[in-house]
Amino acid sequence: MKKISLGIYRQDPSADRKGKIVKYHVPVEEGMVVLDAVRHVQENTDPTLAVRWNCKAARCGSCAAEINGVPKLMCKTRIEDIGDDITVEPMRSFTLVKDLVTDISPAWAVARSLPHFHPRQRSVHPFRIEEMDVERSQEFRKCIECMLCMDVCHVKREHNTSYVGPRYIVKAASLDMHPMDSLDRSKFLDREGGIGYCNVTKCCQAICPAHIRITENAIIPEKERAADLFYDPLMMLLKRLRKVKD
Ligand code: SF4
Ligand code: SF4
Ligand code: FES
Known part of the structure; x- marks a missing residue:
């Protein structure tokens, strides 16, 4: 043999x-x-x-x-x-x-710190979900929590940062893109989660055994939401106006 x-x-x-x-x-x-x-x-x-x-x-x-x-x-x-x-x-x-x-338990601590699913107060009856939203959510739910994406990520690997890592951006995106969820986790990802450390190398996406398009479908949309929220001058002006009105 x-x-x-x-x-x-x-x-x-x-x-x-x-x-x-x-x-x-x-x-x-x-x-x-x-x-x-x-x-x-x-x-x-x-x-x-x-x-x-x-x-x-x-x-x-x-x-x-x-x-x-x-x-x-x-x-x-x-x-x-x-x-x-x-x-x-x-x-x-x-x-x-x-x-x-x-020992992958530090990753569970990150999971616990992520703002959980928060359903909308006034839900529409009967609730209808679009096919596109179902497909998006199904993709993120294929995650088997192997942590290979966290292992390959050079930010997690080489720098001792507070970066939540690709697995938890996938999790945050799956909640943020759920039509019945009322929160926006991009603020958390930008401030506590260190999403700015990710330089979109796509290494995590390339090795994901569940074939989740981590960078394209989770990280980039969350980065864009955070950029709109904190760095878009028009959005910042709108936020200020809203505050004055309140
Ligand atoms: S590599 Fe893919 S399946 Fe494994 S934890 Fe990351 S997102 Fe989930
Ligand atoms: S795309 Fe971002 S999360 Fe993925 S491996 Fe590169 S730096 Fe890490
Ligand atoms: S033994 Fe379960 S994923 Fe390999």
Whole structure:
């Protein structure tokens, strides 16, 4: 049976062990994905290897890692597509727990800080939703919270900023574009969320396994709303006039 060279990042911060890539030789069959190879090592060579996975169907988002330096889902990456020499490392934007497992709980804290869905006071009966609004909302709901977009984002990766990151701009956009929601989260994204740090490189959009057009359909519209709100002189004048009237 054909074998591949599989390098896996091994580190146990609780045991104060330094991190290193350990090489394994794994037999592979046609159709195997990277997660299969990593689990083969765990089951046959070293049961102490820490790896997180759940569905093996690109649905739960828990097997996110960096495969040959690119953030990907291990269960969706076929070995025959990437060759015989593979290196798997944990996501670098999050604190390491052990081996391939990282702590993504800071992202949940961001989720909690985002203004929640706030329905309009006077709703129209019967409420009708346009097809376009349904499609827009469906796109954002495809997110599996794998955090690969947060991992690839150079702002999150290299700078210790308060930037909420692409996943939560997608979340904010899904609420802002809901026809029954009454809030505008662009103020939050501009002030607390640091959306100005994003320079629209589209790296997050390129790696999203759910194929969400993160930059085009979420980040750019939210940036434009924030720009209209805070930097458009006409809007600023209107806001001032409204205040005087109130
Ligand atoms: S937006 Fe895409 S890459 Fe980001 S968490 Fe959701 S599914 Fe993952
Ligand atoms: S487009 Fe913005 S959020 Fe996406 S990776 Fe680039 S800087 Fe990060
Ligand atoms: S194991 Fe669920 S997304 Fe990979």
